[in-house]
Amino acid sequence: MTFPDEIAGLGALALARRLIGAQLLVRGTGGIIIETEAYTADDPASHSFRGPTRRNASMFGPAGHAYVYRSYGVHLCLNVVAAPGEAVLIRALAPTAGVELMRARRRGGALCSGPGRLAEALGLSLEDDGALFDGGELAITLAPEAPDLLVGPRIGISRAQDLPWRFGLAGAEGLSRPFPPRQGR
Incomplete structure (x- = not known):
C-alpha cells in the first residue's frame, strides 16, 4: 500500500x-517527523479558508500531495494534503538521512527545527x-505504531491560536518551540 492510500479519509x-514518527525523505535527505500542525478548510488560519487560489491550488488536490508555499516572502514551508482544503504543516524533523548535505544547505545552525529551516535543509x-x-522524489513511510504525543496550540499564526x-x-529534541505543560494525549 502506498502512502496516499494509507491516509485516505483521515x-x-x-x-x-x-505523521509524528513517520519517515520523510526528499530526494534522499530527511528524517523522522517530530512536529506537525493541522489546518482545515473551515479554519480561519488556513490558506484554504477563503477558497482556492493559484497559490493554494495544491491544498485542494487529493490526499498525499505536497503543498509548498513561501511564508512571509522568505521561507518555504512543506505541507502534506490530507483532504481537499486540509493540510498538515511539517514543523520539524529529526535528521537521519543526507545529514551532511542538509548541513551544507543550511550553512550552520539548527537543521530542521522550524518549517523554514526544514524546507531549506531538504532542498525544497x-x-x-x-x-x-x-x-519517488518525495516519500513518507508511516511509523508502525503511534508514538507518545505532545499536544498544544499552533504557533506563528494570528487567528485560531x-x-x-x-x-x-514526546521526548524529541529539535522541536521548533517547547510545548506547554503536558495535558494528555
Whole structure:
C-alpha cells in the first residue's frame, strides 16, 4: 500500500497525529517527523479558508500531495494534503538521512527545527508544490505504531491560536518551540 492510500479519509487532525514518527525523505535527505500542525478548510488560519487560489491550488488536490508555499516572502514551508482544503504543516524533523548535505544547505545552525529551516535543509523548491509523496522524489513511510504525543496550540499564526492542533513527539529534541505543560494525549 502506498502512502496516499494509507491516509485516505483521515482528515488533517488525524493525519497530523499520524505523521509524528513517520519517515520523510526528499530526494534522499530527511528524517523522522517530530512536529506537525493541522489546518482545515473551515479554519480561519488556513490558506484554504477563503477558497482556492493559484497559490493554494495544491491544498485542494487529493490526499498525499505536497503543498509548498513561501511564508512571509522568505521561507518555504512543506505541507502534506490530507483532504481537499486540509493540510498538515511539517514543523520539524529529526535528521537521519543526507545529514551532511542538509548541513551544507543550511550553512550552520539548527537543521530542521522550524518549517523554514526544514524546507531549506531538504532542498525544497516551489516546483515541489503539488508533488505526490509516492516514494519517488518525495516519500513518507508511516511509523508502525503511534508514538507518545505532545499536544498544544499552533504557533506563528494570528487567528485560531487557541486550537490544540500542534503535535510533537514526546521526548524529541529539535522541536521548533517547547510545548506547554503536558495535558494528555
